[in-house]
Amino acid sequence: MDFSFSAEEQELLKEVRSFLKTETSEALFTECGELGHIYGGKEGRKFIKKFASHGWLTPNWPVEYGGLGTSATLAFAIREEMAYVGTPLVFVAAHMAGPTIMHFGSQEMKDKWLLPIARGEVEFCLGYTEPQAGSDLAALSIRAVDKGDYFQLNGQKTFNTHAHVADYHWLGTITDPDAKKYRGMSLMIVDLKSPGIDIRPMVTMAGWQTNELFYDDVVVPKENLVGDLNAGFFYVMHALDYERMFPLATYGSLVDEVAEYARTKIVDGEPLARNPIVRQKLAQMKIELAANRHLYYRLAHMLDHGQVPNYQASMQKLFATEVAQRIANTGMEVLGMFSQLTTDSKWAALAGKTEKFYRTSVVETIYAGTSEVQRGIIALRGLELPRK
Amino acid sequence: MNYELNEEQRIIKESANRFLAESCSTDFVREMAEDEKGFTQEFWSKMAELGWMGLPFPEEVGGAGMSFFDLAIILTEMGYFCAPGPFFSTVVLGGLTVLEAGNDEQKTRILSELAVGNRILTLAWLEEGGSWGPKGINLRAESQGGEFALSGTKLFVPDAHVADTIIVAARTGDAPEEISLFEVDAKASGVGITLLDSFGGDKLCEVIFDNVKVPTENLLGETGGAWPVLNNTLLKAAVGKAAQMDGASQMALKFAVDYVKERVQFGKLIGTFQAVQFHCADMLTYADTIHFMMSHAAWKIAEGLPFEEEASMCKAWVSESHRKLVALSHQVLGGVAFMEEHDLQLYFRRAKAAELAFGDASFHRERVAQSMGL
Numbered sequence: 001m002d003f004s005f006s007a008e009e010q011e012l013l014k015e016v017r018s019f020l021k022t023e024t025s026e027a028l029f030t031e032c033g034e035l036g037h038i039y040g041g042k043e044g045r046k047f048i049k050k051f052a053s054h055g056w057l058t059p060n061w062p063v064e065y066g067g068l069g070t071s072a073t074l075a076f077a078i079r080e081e082m083a084y085v086g087t088p089l090v091f092v093a094a095h096m097a098g099p100t101i102m103h104f105g106s107q108e109m110k111d112k113w114l115l116p117i118a119r120g121e122v123e124f125c126l127g128y129t130e131p132q133a134g135s136d137l138a139a140l141s142i143r144a145v146d147k148g149d150y151f152q153l154n155g156q157k158t159f160n161t162h163a164h165v166a167d168y169h170w171l172g173t174i175t176d177p178d179a180k181k182y183r184g185m186s187l188m189i190v191d192l193k194s195p196g197i198d199i200r201p202m203v204t205m206a207g208w209q210t211n212e213l214f215y216d217d218v219v220v221p222k223e224n225l226v227g228d229l230n231a232g233f234f235y236v237m238h239a240l241d242y243e244r245m246f247p248l249a250t251y252g253s254l255v256d257e258v259a260e261y262a263r264t265k266i267v268d269g270e271p272l273a274r275n276p277i278v279r280q281k282l283a284q285m286k287i288e289l290a291a292n293r294h295l296y297y298r299l300a301h302m303l304d305h306g307q308v309p310n311y312q313a314s315m316q317k318l319f320a321t322e323v324a325q326r327i328a329n330t331g332m333e334v335l336g337m338f339s340q341l342t343t344d345s346k347w348a349a350l351a352g353k354t355e356k357f358y359r360t361s362v363v364e365t366i367y368a369g370t371s372e373v374q375r376g377i378i379a380l381r382g383l384e385l386p387r388k
Numbered sequence: 389m390n391y392e393l394n395e396e397q398r399i400i401k402e403s404a405n406r407f408l409a410e411s412c413s414t415d416f417v418r419e420m421a422e423d424e425k426g427f428t429q430e431f432w433s434k435m436a437e438l439g440w441m442g443l444p445f446p447e448e449v450g451g452a453g454m455s456f457f458d459l460a461i462i463l464t465e466m467g468y469f470c471a472p473g474p475f476f477s478t479v480v481l482g483g484l485t486v487l488e489a490g491n492d493e494q495k496t497r498i499l500s501e502l503a504v505g506n507r508i509l510t511l512a513w514l515e516e517g518g519s520w521g522p523k524g525i526n527l528r529a530e531s532q533g534g535e536f537a538l539s540g541t542k543l544f545v546p547d548a549h550v551a552d553t554i555i556v557a558a559r560t561g562d563a564p565e566e567i568s569l570f571e572v573d574a575k576a577s578g579v580g581i582t583l584l585d586s587f588g589g590d591k592l593c594e595v596i597f598d599n600v601k602v603p604t605e606n607l608l609g610e611t612g613g614a615w616p617v618l619n620n621t622l623l624k625a626a627v628g629k630a631a632q633m634d635g636a637s638q639m640a641l642k643f644a645v646d647y648v649k650e651r652v653q654f655g656k657l658i659g660t661f662q663a664v665q666f667h668c669a670d671m672l673t674y675a676d677t678i679h680f681m682m683s684h685a686a687w688k689i690a691e692g693l694p695f696e697e698e699a700s701m702c703k704a705w706v707s708e709s710h711r712k713l714v715a716l717s718h719q720v721l722g723g724v725a726f727m728e729e730h731d732l733q734l735y736f737r738r739a740k741a742a743e744l745a746f747g748d749a750s751f752h753r754e755r756v757a758q759s760m761g762l
Contacts, residue, residue, distance in 0.1 A: 001397075001457070002390040003684050073389050259760055279757035286756055287681075287701045294391075294680030301391040315673050372666070379665035382672050383645050386657045 009074045016056055016078050020085045023050060029086050036208035036360065037250070039088040040123040040165025048088060052120035057094050060303075065102065065110070066118025072303035076245060076296060083249035092124040092162055093117040097170045100187070100239045104227035113189075125162035125192065127171035127213070128236065130155070135373050137172070138181045138233065142215060144173040144188065151175075151188065151225070153196075153218040159367075163199050163211040168192060172232050182233040187226035194218050206360040244313040244368065245299055246320040248292050251327040254357055255285045257350050258331045265349075272334070281330050288323045295319050311382030318374035321364035328354070328361035391680070393461070400458055404465035407438060412469040414731045420472035421589040421734075425550055427473030436505025441479055445487060450500035455690035456624065460631040460682065467635030470589070470734050474508050474547035480628045481546070481621065482509020485555055489569050489609035489617045498553065498571070510551040511621065512542035512572075512595050520622060520747055522565045522615050527597060529558035529568060531611075534604055536560075536570065538578075538597040548574065548581050548593035555608065556597070557618055565615040569608040576600055588741025589734060623696060624689060626703035626746040630682040633710040633742050637675045640717040640735050644668060647721050658720075667716045674713040681705045697759040704752035707743040714739045 005013065024047065031043040039048060051057060052066075060075040061067025083089050098117045101109055116122045133139035142155025153173060163169070169190040176184035192199070196218040202210045227235055259282050262273040272278055295316040299309045331354040332339040343352035365371045379385045393401060411431060420426050435441065444459045445451025459479070466475065479502070486498050486509070501507035517524045527540025538558055548554055551574045560568040572579065578600035584592045609617060645668060648659035658664050685702035688695035714736050718725050725732040743749070 001393060001683050001687055003687050005389065259762060262762060273757075273762040276754070279762050280750060280753050282760065282762060283704070283753040283756035286760055287705050287753070290684075290698075290701050291677040291681055291705055294677065294684065297389050298391045298676075298680070301389055304389075305392075311672075312676075315669075315676060318669075319673055319677070372662075375666045375669035376662065378669035378672055379659075383668050385645070385659040385665050385668060386649060388656075388660060 005073070005077065006071075009071065009077065012059075012070070012074060013077055013081065015054075016081050019051065019054070019056075020081060020087065023047065024085060024087060032086055032088055033356070034208060035088075035165065036161070036204075036206060037086075037089040038162050038165065038208075039091045039094075039120075040162055040167075041088070044088040045120065045123075048120040051087075052094075052118060055118070057091070057120050058098065058118040061098070061102070061114070061118060065114040071300070073297065073300040076247070076300040079245070080247045080249045080296075083247040084253050086250065086253065089247070089250065090162075092126050092166065092170060093122055093168075094120070096126065096239055096243050097124045097189075099242055100235050101226065103238065103242075104231075104235055106227075108223065109226065122168060123162060123166040124168045124170040124189070125160050125166035127157050127160050127163075127169040127190070129157065129159045131158050134159075135370055137236065138185075140172055140174050140185060142171075142173045143177065144175050144186065144220065146175070150222060151220040153190070153215045153220060155215050156212065157215075158212040159202070159210050160213055161210040161367075163192060163213055164201065164209060166192060169197075169213070172236060175232075176230050179230060184230055185232040185236075186229050187232040187235050188220050189224040189226065190218065190220050194220070204363065206356070206363065208360075240369070241308050241310055241313055242303070244309070244317050245296060246317050247296065248289060248320045248323060251324045251357065251361075252289050254331055254353060255282065255289065255327055257353065258282065258334050261350060262334055278334055281333065285323075285327050285330050288326065292316070292320050292323050311378045314369070314374040314377040315382070317369060318365075318371050318378070321361075322371065324364045325361045328357040332358050397458065397461055400461045401465060403438070404440075404462050405468070407434070408465055408469040408471055412471050414470065414734060417470045417472055417589075417734060424583065426547070426591045427550075432473055433505055435473075435475065436503075440475070441483075441505050442499070442503025444479065445483060445499050445503060449487075449496050450503040452503075456627075457683075457686045457690035460628065460686035463628050463631035464635040464682075467632030467738075468639050470636070470738060472589075474510065474550055474591075476625075476628060476632075477510040477547040477551065478502060478508050480625050481511035482551075482553065482555055484624055485511055485569065485617060485621045486571075486608065488620060489614060491608075494571065494608060507553060508547065508551045509553050509555060510545055510547050512545045512548065512554050512556045513618070514544045515540065515542060518543075520751065522567055522618075525557050525559055525567050527556070527558045529556075529560050529570060529602070531560070531604075536602045536604065536607070538570065538572065538600040538602060540597055542595040542597070543592075544584070545593045545595045547591050548595045549583050549591060554579070554595065557614060561612050563612075566612040567614045567618065568611050569614040569617065570602050571606040571608055572597075572600060572602055576602075586741070588737045590738070590741055622746055623699035623703075626752065627682060627685045627689060627695075627699050629742045629745050630678070630702050630706040631686065633706050633739065634675075634679050634682045636735050636738060636742075637671075637678050637710050637713050640714045640732060640739075641668075641671045641675050643725070643732050644671060644717040644720040647724075664720055667720050671713050671716045671720075674709040674716075678706045678709050678713070697756060700747075700752035700755040700759070703747060704749040704756065707749045707752075711739050711743055 028043045031041045055068040058067045059070040060072045144151040175186040196216040198214040265272040302309045338349040339354040341348040442451035447453040529536040554572045556570045578598040580596040582594045586592045651658045681702045685698040688698045
């Protein structure tokens, strides 16, 4: 076992850190907060294009497709750094669609999409969930009909979070309604500016926006089909194994800020950090962050050793998001009455961060596979418990 | 980064597993828990023949010159099988303390005997206050013309009743950290050892020192300079205990997983029920994080890097997670494992004993808080 970064990895991380320090702005952080850390906003695009010009958005991609050919470990480490600082963090094109195109797309598709994705020029929106198909992805009903030269799409999507800032929809759609479960779904790339797409905002309790989309006779060119027809479910599952990773450093930075608050805030004549209960709680968060970090880098290790993360990806998602909620709650507890005050409120502490994290953290254990879905995967795949 | 054992480490693990699977049945474990001595000479000698005693000590003193990480692999397997005997006391508590505090003569003399299984050691630390801090050490060592006289009572000294040598932490001054270490012959006049009845299956003793005379040359390290050594021993022992808990977690998980794949209720294998699956998933999550937190701390120690924070994070996380894992195993196994004859109870007892040893989760969280600058 070895728990250190290589010399080259450390060297590159140093550069990334220094870039993140000098090239970020308040405007970027504000936009990020408003968008819930998804990529696609104006400031985010400006920043990420510069960032990606170093190959840092997709460092472990081959050089020919705009990467640096580095280890997955380094890619994971860069994401941790981005999370800690608070830049855009959720990239559908670079981290989900791109790798699937690389694995399963035609040569034309790779040539068309991978370089612009690596350069941060295009962003996709994940198009999976529908009103009747949440955890049960096989229950999709949106329909693509083969019209000879093109596909014609009709149906509805919901909770598609990037839709209002992204360029393309990474859409899961039924292409064979008569096929058995899992065998009639395909993946397509759809231009979100296509006529017939209606994007309607859904505002979350965290303040940021997700969307529902309505497809009415939308035309999609045949060349936008990803891989084979009706193989979409397999691609989606494959992508989840490869791409499910949750850097928790955004919450890690909150722990550091709350610790700093505790060191300086005077309560009953002494620093809050003297309070043994506060000390215990903050130390526990530090420990849980460390445990998560191991589950996170185990995924990178597996990728770097030619293994496909399986239950391990589910475990990291499950663990990270539950820790996230505990961190948000701990932040509220340590700041006490002050934790409720929102950003611009008089007497707000840490610029209202704790209540914001507290609200946002609710969705962590729900999106991208609920904790229950993850526990099921861990039990069935990790421990091979019986299905019947 | 690398999250897997290398080839050499895998061989250590497999050979330890093979030996213990043959020599350390749970019948043997139960017998040894009842046995006054707590181990057999045969079992002890076999471990010595395998080179386990000398594993983390330099070759100059008869050791194998391997790392703390390698030792942690052995301890993990010992935890998996609940291996009885004074191995931990001798190698981790006694041996590593002597290695750090002793002079060349002491190291060569003590460790070369230890390495071949001819000397059993332990460390006498805790007293009536039950505190792991330096202020908890109040047994006095008075300097009297070329020798020291030790008087006081030590508690929870593991395996003292079978030890040849007791390393004693004694107070030699009034400042909080004026602590010294002494090599004391367990048979010396004035040493009174009583085995304490305890629920964990290990052998904890009261050791009374009644004006025990110790020659000055038996002082390990500088007078009054032992606290940093003891603090390192505490942390290494905490990680060593975590390694045992890592192994024990694997067994407690195995009990549950094997059971839910064969137990039928309501006409179905209970492993098909989501409520049971979720418990098992949580157990695997505990087991994996336990393993990584322990491995990271052991790796830091082995690499000679600062390990204070990782060791405390490890002991805090592993202590609680292991207890929770065993509790889930009990829940999944139901009434069957509440029976004395089921082996899970052996792990349940040892889980709590290991949690309490060398600082529990709260103790180590406080240490982490200090390292966070709180």
